[in-house]
Amino acid sequence: MRRRPCVARGLAAALGALLAAGAARAAPEAAMPERLAPCIGCHGAGTSETEGVPSLGGQLPDYVVTQLFQFREKQREAPPMNDVAAGFSDDDLRAYADAVATLPPPARSGAPEEAGLTERAQALVAKHQCSSCHGPDLAGRDAIPRIRAQREEYLAKALAGYKSNARPGYDPAMNEVAQELSEADIKDLAAYVSRL
Numbered sequence: 001m002r003r004r005p006c007v008a009r010g011l012a013a014a015l016g017a018l019l020a021a022g023a024a025r026a027a028p029e030a031a032m033p034e035r036l037a038p039c040i041g042c043h044g045a046g047t048s049e050t051e052g053v054p055s056l057g058g059q060l061p062d063y064v065v066t067q068l069f070q071f072r073e074k075q076r077e078a079p080p081m082n083d084v085a086a087g088f089s090d091d092d093l094r095a096y097a098d099a100v101a102t103l104p105p106p107a108r109s110g111a112p113e114e115a116g117l118t119e120r121a122q123a124l125v126a127k128h129q130c131s132s133c134h135g136p137d138l139a140g141r142d143a144i145p146r147i148r149a150q151r152e153e154y155l156a157k158a159l160a161g162y163k164s165n166a167r168p169g170y171d172p173a174m175n176e177v178a179q180e181l182s183e184a185d186i187k188d189l190a191a192y193v194s195r196l
Helices: 013-024 033-043 061-072 081-085 090-100 117-127 130-134 152-164 173-178 183-194
Strands: none
Touching (some): 061 081, 152 173, 152 183
């Protein structure tokens, strides 16, 4: 089976510096509840209750800083996030990423799954080597996002966006993987992963 790259190649020097700056810190800035309040207002305090808005809990700081950088630079279009991140300095990006990383992982309790879903979805996870990038428990690592217990409709929209190339990643791996997914595959993966 062909192995796909999971780490971005050739990211902008500014993004590399942001990631390095985070590694040099011993701990995130003091809690920023007042600065996180708008984030929590939409994304929840770990688990999003808003349709179409992803849960941020359990995301790793390197992933969050990468996404905020992409929003700021308009490399990823996702209103209102482009406007929110537009005025952020590099230090702001890192501070928000570190603060978001302190939110508890999302807790999902979706509807009971249909018969056969687990088997179909686990076969897809194995076939497309999801755990090679997202980790064995799909909780993410480094700049690769946690997808475990993410909102179902958000996962389905993201996968469909990767498949159509409407959502470019900073690394082409997801766009490549998604080309092989049918609509039924996307539905199964989103339903299964959201219930983990």
